[in-house]
Amino acid sequence: MSHNYPALIVVVPLLSALVISVAGWVNKRLCFPIAFAALAVAAYSSVGLLFRVLDEGVIVYKLGGWDPPMGIAYYVDHLNGLVLTVVSVVALLNLIASKKSIEEEFPEKTGPFYTLYILMVTGLLGIVVTGDAFNLYVLLEIAALTGYGLLAMGEERAPLASLNYLYMGTIGACFYLLGVGYLYIVTGSLNMVDIAGILPSLYQSKAVLAAFIICMVGVWLKMAFFPLHAWLPNAYTYAPSAASSLIAPLVTKVMIYVMIRLILTVFTPEFSFNVLAVSDAIVWLAVIAVVMGAILALAERNNLKKMLTYIIVAEVGYMVGGAWLGNRTGMTGAILHIVNDALMTLCVFLVVGNIVYKVKGAGFDDLKGLFRKMPFTMGAFVVGAISMIGVPPTCGFFSKWYLISGAIQAGHYGFMVALLFSSLVNVVLFFRVFEICYYEPFSDHHGHGHDHHPEPMDEAPLSMLVPLYVVGAILVLVGLYTGDIVDQIIQFAIPKGLV
Amino acid sequence: METITSIKPLLAVLVSLLITPLLISSKAPNVRETWTFVAAAVKFLIVLSMLPTVLKGTEIVYTIAEVVPGVAIKFRVDALGMLFALVASSLWIITSAYSIGYMRGLKEHSQTRYFCFFALALSATIGVAFSANLLTLYLFYEMLSFATYPLVTHHQDREARSSGRKYLLYIVGTSIGLVLPAMLISYNLTGTLEFGKQGFLAGAGASKPLIGLLLVMLVFGFAKAAIMPLHSWLPAAMVAPTPVSALLHAVAVVKVGVFSVVRVLTGVFGTDLLLSFNFGTAIILVASVTILVGSFVALSQDGLKRLLAFSTIAQLSYIVLGVGLLSPKGMTGGMVHIAMHAFGKITLFFCAGAIFVATGKKNISEMVGIGRRMPVTMTAFFIASLSIIGMPPCGGFISKWYLVLGSLEAHQMPVLFVLLTSSLLNAAYFMPFVYKAFFCVPKEAMFENTVQEAPPFCVVPLVITALISIVLLFYPQPFLRLASMMVQGITGV
Numbered sequence: 001m002s003h004n005y006p007a008l009i010v011v012v013p014l015l016s017a018l019v020i021s022v023a024g025w026v027n028k029r030l031c032f033p034i035a036f037a038a039l040a041v042a043a044y045s046s047v048g049l050l051f052r053v054l055d056e057g058v059i060v061y062k063l064g065g066w067d068p069p070m071g072i073a074y075y076v077d078h079l080n081g082l083v084l085t086v087v088s089v090v091a092l093l094n095l096i097a098s099k100k101s102i103e104e105e106f107p108e109k110t111g112p113f114y115t116l117y118i119l120m121v122t123g124l125l126g127i128v129v130t131g132d133a134f135n136l137y138v139l140l141e142i143a144a145l146t147g148y149g150l151l152a153m154g155e156e157r158a159p160l161a162s163l164n165y166l167y168m169g170t171i172g173a174c175f176y177l178l179g180v181g182y183l184y185i186v187t188g189s190l191n192m193v194d195i196a197g198i199l200p201s202l203y204q205s206k207a208v209l210a211a212f213i214i215c216m217v218g219v220w221l222k223m224a225f226f227p228l229h230a231w232l233p234n235a236y237t238y239a240p241s242a243a244s245s246l247i248a249p250l251v252t253k254v255m256i257y258v259m260i261r262l263i264l265t266v267f268t269p270e271f272s273f274n275v276l277a278v279s280d281a282i283v284w285l286a287v288i289a290v291v292m293g294a295i296l297a298l299a300e301r302n303n304l305k306k307m308l309t310y311i312i313v314a315e316v317g318y319m320v321g322g323a324w325l326g327n328r329t330g331m332t333g334a335i336l337h338i339v340n341d342a343l344m345t346l347c348v349f350l351v352v353g354n355i356v357y358k359v360k361g362a363g364f365d366d367l368k369g370l371f372r373k374m375p376f377t378m379g380a381f382v383v384g385a386i387s388m389i390g391v392p393p394t395c396g397f398f399s400k401w402y403l404i405s406g407a408i409q410a411g412h413y414g415f416m417v418a419l420l421f422s423s424l425v426n427v428v429l430f431f432r433v434f435e436i437c438y439y440e441p442f443s444d445h446h447g448h449g450h451d452h453h454p455e456p457m458d459e460a461p462l463s464m465l466v467p468l469y470v471v472g473a474i475l476v477l478v479g480l481y482t483g484d485i486v487d488q489i490i491q492f493a494i495p496k497g498l499v
Numbered sequence: 500m501e502t503i504t505s506i507k508p509l510l511a512v513l514v515s516l517l518i519t520p521l522l523i524s525s526k527a528p529n530v531r532e533t534w535t536f537v538a539a540a541v542k543f544l545i546v547l548s549m550l551p552t553v554l555k556g557t558e559i560v561y562t563i564a565e566v567v568p569g570v571a572i573k574f575r576v577d578a579l580g581m582l583f584a585l586v587a588s589s590l591w592i593i594t595s596a597y598s599i600g601y602m603r604g605l606k607e608h609s610q611t612r613y614f615c616f617f618a619l620a621l622s623a624t625i626g627v628a629f630s631a632n633l634l635t636l637y638l639f640y641e642m643l644s645f646a647t648y649p650l651v652t653h654h655q656d657r658e659a660r661s662s663g664r665k666y667l668l669y670i671v672g673t674s675i676g677l678v679l680p681a682m683l684i685s686y687n688l689t690g691t692l693e694f695g696k697q698g699f700l701a702g703a704g705a706s707k708p709l710i711g712l713l714l715v716m717l718v719f720g721f722a723k724a725a726i727m728p729l730h731s732w733l734p735a736a737m738v739a740p741t742p743v744s745a746l747l748h749a750v751a752v753v754k755v756g757v758f759s760v761v762r763v764l765t766g767v768f769g770t771d772l773l774l775s776f777n778f779g780t781a782i783i784l785v786a787s788v789t790i791l792v793g794s795f796v797a798l799s800q801d802g803l804k805r806l807l808a809f810s811t812i813a814q815l816s817y818i819v820l821g822v823g824l825l826s827p828k829g830m831t832g833g834m835v836h837i838a839m840h841a842f843g844k845i846t847l848f849f850c851a852g853a854i855f856v857a858t859g860k861k862n863i864s865e866m867v868g869i870g871r872r873m874p875v876t877m878t879a880f881f882i883a884s885l886s887i888i889g890m891p892p893c894g895g896f897i898s899k900w901y902l903v904l905g906s907l908e909a910h911q912m913p914v915l916f917v918l919l920t921s922s923l924l925n926a927a928y929f930m931p932f933v934y935k936a937f938f939c940v941p942k943e944a945m946f947e948n949t950v951q952e953a954p955p956f957c958v959v960p961l962v963i964t965a966l967i968s969i970v971l972l973f974y975p976q977p978f979l980r981l982a983s984m985m986v987q988g989i990t991g992v
Contacts, residue, residue, distance in 0.1 A: 386645065390675070392638040393572065401567060401683065408687045416680065423675050431667060438652070439660050480572070483565040 005045040005052070006061035006074040009084065010126045012045075013038045017118040024111015031114040032099055038118055039095055042125060043088040050081040054488060060131075068131070069191040075131030079264070079335065079493035082485075083128045083257045086342050090249050091121040097350050097467035098242030101357045105240050106153065113153065117246065120146035124254050133180045133266065134190040136258065137173065140222070144169045147251065150243035151235050161234035168221060168231040175218025182211035183266075192266050199267065203275050212267055212276070219262065223255035225316050226289035233296075233309040241356050244305065245349035249342040252312060256319045256338055260331070263323060269498045273326040283415055286321030290314050290418040294425035304362040304433060305352050308345075311388065311429070314422050315341050321415050322403045328498050330406025335490050337399035340387070340478060344396055347384035347471045351377055354460040354468065370437035373458050376465055378437060383472040385430035387479075390423045395479040402486075501557040508561050508574035508629040511545040511584070512639075514538050515591075515618035515625075522615050532599055535614050539592040542625065546581070546588045550977060553581045556984070560631065570692045572638065575631030578985040579765075579834060582978055583758050584628040586841045587751055591621050593960045594746040597849055600956025601742050604856040613653060613740070619646035624751040627758060633682050633692040633767060636759060637674070640721070643755055644670045650743045651736045662735040669722045669732035677720030681713050685767065694762060696988055698769025707776050710768065714778055717763045718785075718819075723756025725812045726819060727789040734808040741852030744804060749811055749844035754837055757818045761834065765989055770825045779909075782823030787917045789816035794924035801862045803851045806928060807844070810887065813921060814840050820914065821902050827986050829905020834982035835975070836898035842968045843886035843895055849961035850880040853953035858946070863932050868944030870936035873952050877936045879965035884929035886968045889922050894971025897979065 016038035023030040053059060053076055061074040076084070095117065106113050123143025130136050148169070152162035184190055186207045187198040202208050217228075224232040232252075236244045263272045273279050293314025300307045319341070322334030352362050354377040359366045371378050387394035400419060407415040459465065478485065518538040525531035549559055558577050565571040576584075598617070602610050623646055626639030644667070652663035686692055688703045695701070700710065722729040733753065737744055747753075764773065764782070773779055793813030800806035817840070821833020853876045860866055870877040886893030889900075899918065906914035935943075952958050971978070 382645075391641045391645070392634070393566075398566060404680070404683050405687055408683060416683075420676060420680060423679075424672060427667065427671050427675065431664075435660060435663075438649075439655050439657075442657060480564045480566065483567065483571075486567075 003061075005049040006059065006076055006129055007063065008045045009042050009049070009088070009129055010122055012041045013118050013122040013125065017115050017122060020118060021111055021115040024115070028110045031111050035095060035114045035118050036092075039088065039092040039121065042121070043085075043092045046081075046084040046088040046125075049076055050085050050489075053078055053081040069189045069194040072130070072132045072135050073191060074129045075193065076129060077493065078489050079260070080128045080257070082335070082489050082493065083254070083338060084125060086339050087121070087124050087128060087250055087254065090342050090346050091124075091246060093467045093471060094242070094246050094249075094346060094350065097464050098245065098353060100461055100463055101240075101353055102242045104357070105242070109153070113150070113242070116146045116149045117242070120150060120246065124250055127254055128257055131192050132190055133183065133192055133195065137177050137180060140173055140176065140258075143251070143254075144173060144222075147247055150247065151239040153243065154239040156238075157234065158238040158240075161231075161238050165231040165235040168228075172218045172221030172228075175214050175221065177218075179211045179213075179215030179218060182207050182214065186211070192261070195266055196268055199271065203271055209276075212271075215262055216259070219255055219259045220320075223252045223259070223316050223320075224313055225285075225320055226292050226313055229289075229293075229313045229316070232313060233306055236309045236312075237303060237306040241349075241353035245346060245353050248309070248312060248349050249345040252316050253319075253338045253342045256316070256323070256334070259320070260323050260334065264331075264493075264495060264498075269326075269495055273498075279324045279326040280412070282324040283321050283410075283412055286317045286324065287414050287418040289317030289320065290422050293317055294422045297429055298425060302364055304355070304364065304367065305349075307429060307433075308348055308352065311426065312345060315345075318400075318403055318419065318422070321418075322406055325406045325410045325412060325415070326498075327406055327409050328494055329402055329409055331494050331498060332486055332490050333399050333402030333404075333406050335493060336402055336482070336486065339485070340395040340399045340475075343471060343475055343478065344384055344387045347380060347468070347475060348388070350464070350468045350471060351381040351384060354464050357464065358458055358460055364433070364436055367433060367436045368440040371434075373456075374460065375457065376459055377468065380465075380468045380472045382434070383475055385426075385434075387475045389426045389430065393479045394475050395482065396475075398479055398482040502560050502575075503552070503557055504561060505549075505559050506561055507545055507549055508559060508576050509563065511542055511549075511588070512574070512622050512626045512629065514542045514545065514622075516622040519615045519618055522611060522618065525611070528603075528610065531611060531614060532595070535595050535618065536592070538618060539588070539595050539621075542621070543588040543592055546584045546625070549576055550581060550585070553578055554977065554980065554984075566634070567686075569690050570632060570634050570686065572635050573631040574626075574629040574635070575694075576629050578981040578988070579758075579761070580628040580630075582834060582981040582985070583754065583837055584625050585977070585981075586838045587621065587624045587628065587754070590746060590750050590841060590845055590964075593963055594742055594845070596956055597745070597852070597960040598742040600954045600958075600960075601740065601852050601856055604954050604957065605740075607653070607740060609653070612649060616646050616649045617743075617746075620650065620747060620751060622646075624755055627755045630694075630762075632694060633685070633763075636762065637678060637682060640678075640723070640755060640759060641671070641674060643752060644674065644723075647743075647747055647752055650747060651739045653740050653743065654738065659738050662738045665735045666732050669729055673720045673722040673729060677716040681716035681720060685713060694766025695769065697771050698765070698767050700767055701769045701772045710772065710776060711778065714768060714773075717767065718760055718782070721756050721759040721763070723752050724760045724819065725753055725756060725789075725815055726760075726785060727792060727812070730789065730793070730812045733812055734805050737802075737804040737808050741804070741848060741855060744807075745845050745848030745852065748808065749848050750841045753811060753815055754841060757815050758837065760819055761822050764822050765830075770830075770989055774825055779823050779825045783820055783911060783914060786816040786820035786823055787914065789813065790820065790917055790921050791924075794921050794928070797928045798924065800928075801864050803854070803861060803863055803866070804848070806863065807847050807851060810847075810925070810928070811844060813925075814844065814887065817898070817902060817921075820917075821898075821905060824902075824905045824909045824911060824914065826905045826909040827990050828901050828908050830986045830989070831979070831982045832898050832901025832905050834985060835901065835979050838978040839886065839894040839898045839968075839971060842964050842971060843883045843893065846879055846883035846961050846964040846968060847887070849957070849964065850876050850883070853957045853961060856957055857951060857953040865945060866932070867935050868939045868946050870933075871944065871948050872946040872950065874950060875952055875958055875962060877933065879961045880936075881933045882965045883968055884925075884933060888925040888929065892972050893968045894975060895968070896972055897975050
């Protein structure tokens, strides 16, 4: 059983998605348990797989028994073992937390929604687990197409925003495919490890250079790396809560994973950092992304959800910059931040989900008096915010620690300043929101507040609060176990050659 | 130096953190306050139980987790940490009693929230006191910043909001903007952040400009120390309810700031390094300016709490000044001033609060003749102000004495002048007020000649702290012993 984990991770959700769509016609109440079971299996297999990788090292799984490079192979090493775990756990927690809001928002369409949800997770897990460059493209499209559908199910402007995303996302995916095509032309292989073995003799080839650039641009488009981010804010903002709290934490992070996989495995660090010598320029692009993300978030003064989407744009800059610093510490920070940022983003988007569920909106005006009305949700929000600001012992601090350390070691002080700037901006952003929730509405008579208009507590249901608090606890636990995560897992995810 | 491993430091930190659910779920206010007292007493007893060990010269360590290579979240109880923890945990008990009198006396809203965040703030304070390295210190320092925000802005009105903004801007802005990068640069220089007897940067072989830059970032970065020009959050934070101002802005928050600065000077840079680069003079200069300017500004204040705030700004820099002298006596004086100033200043704040509860007055100009109405409170005020001025029969005399000896030892004559001037200024802003409170012509008196004190929950604590201020002159142990042990460990004298 356990040697089939790599296949189970993808196959179980894929088949369950089909079952759900049928079950939706029979009885809508069947959808959730099936979806839950599918993701539970995926999460269980991911964790099992991660532990197996820790014990045995890299696991190769040949789909259908066909040998690579002809057949498709799944490779699981420390890098994607970790990311698989994060993706499946985040998807599972979000599924549980979103049950109520899905059923309320889509009483008629629960079946299709769950189907798309599970298919999307299938795609994301597949992208992470596969060791085949073309197979990755296929799964990328599965994740993307279902994603467009999920996002478009939101409010009025959602279909338009989603269409915009569809155009950009398709261009991004095509770029990636084109790059893979070039690679195939020069190497005759689609298997990542195989390509990496053939490439060193072709480092000077213009086609490889072109492949690299085109792949990178495609991936950057998909991860919303500034200035290729324009599709993201609207698409995420107008989406249904359940969809945005799945997609916002995962999609950009999985694309970061793809970028790191391309750098480390396909093109190898030697080529990416030494032969090309573009790292410095890309880190400066990341600096711009971080700063612009922060400024755009500052400029957004109407909608909490939209503000958070701009923070994602800045966070993407963190990870791209960290990965391209070209040293081990920076890469460690980038990988650690994939984990941490997925969890933090999940936390804050679940909070938004709770708020929208209760208050029917996430505009800044809807937030007045929330500390009194929804103290538990807001408590979790504070934890998420503190992690995004980067305060120990929450995990956000520690990835920032590695990223800044990497910047110092690389002598790239611009990146360090950008990260500090973004942390400070996050303080302003979150406390601006907290101020509205805490002070407003101002009481009429001045001075010492007695209970003027005590608004009754109106908290989200337990099924939404419990997963939220699990995420909050994970934020702190991951922070405290940073040492172990780096020593036991991430250290082995980075090739020894990279110092 | 012997060390033993014990979970006690962690427990001392966690006690007040763990009771917050109990506080939230308590139905009746009396039950809630009982829990606060239980936690405060337990915390104090845990700290106290470690005192004999520390006095024997043994350090107590406890490691939670190694989060980055070479740096763990770790506690170490040494003499200086013990000194600070004793002050903070003993005063929490007294302040809890005072809080009950004050908050109920004024029928304040959201008292549960108030007591919860107070407990959190105390956890963070003890955490800072027992931190074994810069990262742990930073962790609890930040925790304190966020835990005190709802306390400072308790009234939730527009004034509280703008003060809250200022508070965050100064405190969090500097800790993220200055301390964090300085910490990371130091870490990348040396691979450690562990406080050492002679600082961990000493052996790094860093150049003078780099050390100077780090010094500036770390000393000003801990803006809770209110060293000028990063002081103006402190008067703004006086919008908080008075018990908050008393414990947090005379004892916990600001002392956490100076404590961090002292740790940085002794444990990160080390006195030898500072001496060899001759940075002591720069520290003395900055501290002296803060002392003098703070005292001068205090002269012109009419709001009693604002006056006390500026007085605090000046007094905090005594501690920085003492350590900046880099001489054994001076450092002892600076460290012991953490305790001496705490008991004196908390009394003064308690008095200001008691006056507000009893009469609703906040300004000195409205308090002429108050001594006849509230004789106990004003007598306590008088005693505490003597302690701040540094006159016998109060504990403040001891720290000032050591500071004077220290400045002679370090051959810094201008410091003598600063200390003398500051004492005169202190007298100049306290004594007229005390005098007018008792000895005014009947025409001037603004209160009727009947004794009417604040509720006993307010008055008893301030009498206790005033008495302790006196006792500390005759029996300055264990604080003086702890401070000299710490200095002995650093300098070998």
